[in-house]
Amino acid sequence: MEHQQERCRRVVLVPLPFQGHITPMLQLGTILHSKGFHITIAHTQFNFPNTLKYPHFDFIALSDGVGEQTISAHNFIAVISAFNTNCKDHLRESLARMMEKEDQHNKTACIIYDEYMYFAEEVAKQLRISSIILSTSSAAKMLSYLAIPRLQNEGHIPLQDSKMLELVPGLEPLRFKDLTISYFRKLDDLLQLIANALDPRSSSSIIWNTMDCLEHSTLAKIQQEHQLPLFPLGPLHKMVPAISSSLLKEDQRCIPWLDKQSHSSVIYISLGSAASMDNKDLVEMAWGLANSEQPFLWVIRTDSRALPEAFQEAVGDRGCIVRWAPQKEVLAHTAVGGFWSHCGWNSTIESISEGVPLICQPYYGDQRVNARYLTQVWGVGLEWENDMNRGDIEGAIRRLMVGKEGELIRQRAKDLKDTIKSSMNQGGSSYNSLNELVDLILSF
Numbered sequence: 001m002e003h004q005q006e007r008c009r010r011v012v013l014v015p016l017p018f019q020g021h022i023t024p025m026l027q028l029g030t031i032l033h034s035k036g037f038h039i040t041i042a043h044t045q046f047n048f049p050n051t052l053k054y055p056h057f058d059f060i061a062l063s064d065g066v067g068e069q070t071i072s073a074h075n076f077i078a079v080i081s082a083f084n085t086n087c088k089d090h091l092r093e094s095l096a097r098m099m100e101k102e103d104q105h106n107k108t109a110c111i112i113y114d115e116y117m118y119f120a121e122e123v124a125k126q127l128r129i130s131s132i133i134l135s136t137s138s139a140a141k142m143l144s145y146l147a148i149p150r151l152q153n154e155g156h157i158p159l160q161d162s163k164m165l166e167l168v169p170g171l172e173p174l175r176f177k178d179l180t181i182s183y184f185r186k187l188d189d190l191l192q193l194i195a196n197a198l199d200p201r202s203s204s205s206i207i208w209n210t211m212d213c214l215e216h217s218t219l220a221k222i223q224q225e226h227q228l229p230l231f232p233l234g235p236l237h238k239m240v241p242a243i244s245s246s247l248l249k250e251d252q253r254c255i256p257w258l259d260k261q262s263h264s265s266v267i268y269i270s271l272g273s274a275a276s277m278d279n280k281d282l283v284e285m286a287w288g289l290a291n292s293e294q295p296f297l298w299v300i301r302t303d304s305r306a307l308p309e310a311f312q313e314a315v316g317d318r319g320c321i322v323r324w325a326p327q328k329e330v331l332a333h334t335a336v337g338g339f340w341s342h343c344g345w346n347s348t349i350e351s352i353s354e355g356v357p358l359i360c361q362p363y364y365g366d367q368r369v370n371a372r373y374l375t376q377v378w379g380v381g382l383e384w385e386n387d388m389n390r391g392d393i394e395g396a397i398r399r400l401m402v403g404k405e406g407e408l409i410r411q412r413a414k415d416l417k418d419t420i421k422s423s424m425n426q427g428g429s430s431y432n433s434l435n436e437l438v439d440l441i442l443s444f
């Protein structure tokens, strides 16, 4: 790394403002800050973070014209498209003003943008600075996106109901039902969004919150297609001192509760920031948990009042329910032995970095791709594909937490944790990727 102190350079970060995307971008900012860069976060007014939590960053608030909305799979595409249309001019003008005041020792080196905030690439080009993409999901998801034109040519898209359980040629072990496009009805809009997110345009490289040891062959295939340097830096949350980027308030009361539980005994249940169970499924889950006789920590973002009183009486202190947990701390706690997860990529990475095996209940987006890799490729999870009923839920929890099969899965999860840890140590792949990225930014 060359003359870091003499050339204090600024990096502008443009996150997609949803929980699962903000977190890895802020983690990346913290890592780059620790390497001597000044960091400016250009963030939409939508979900604008509490800047007091990040005194080491500068912030620009972008007018996005979106207003307050609850994000779900149903408005996701429209909202992203609005960000890309509405934020462009504001970002360009703000950065141009900022850059006018810079001296030669403090210059903006580049913009790093979330793959879905592709308008930032155009702004970088107009301002004659470099740009880098941050992909906050798995390489496997991107590979499945890159296959779309071929699958269209081969006549597989639009997907046919009768073929949903068949393996996708060239993407095994994914089945057609595992593809992101299988969930969305407005296929044209989604395909356009994917095409925009996939096109690197003039960007110089792609940063990933994944590890070479986890997705080596997938990353190699992507590199062949894109011909760009790829920097797998994950797990980002383990490369920095803990920062909390939660949009919701973390309920810390679950930590003393975990302290009282025995080693590896607790099943943690959380579906991330967007997916949720309807009331009927919540009740089935509740009785599945009660009947499994395992201690549990359950995140119910919506409303736990739907739970039957008899359930609360049956479980007593054996269960702890919160609206939002300090998840990284929870997964790192020695009492936690399993994670019932929707398999968002952050939850996936956070779980496998701590050696916690999963029950995978994917909902939409890339979650099915992640679930498939967790269960079929890395062998650290059980796949949940049934309708929610208490008997099967109880059975799945017991299989993971107390059965022979669970023991094998837990061992594989521990081995994977060790491999991931090595990738962060000096000479490991994530460690090296980070140094290469820093050198690249300094070369701009």
Ligand code: UDP
Binding pocket: 019, 020, 021, 023, 246, 270, 271, 272, 273, 274, 275, 299, 323, 324, 325, 326, 327, 328, 343, 344, 345, 346, 347, 348, 350
């Ligand atoms: N999370 C948390 N507390 C909770 C539930 C989730 O801090 O109670 C965090 C979790 O650690 C992860 C993020 O929210 O970093 C969820 O991201 P993910 O990609 O797993 O799913 P998404 O919310 O994007 O569907």
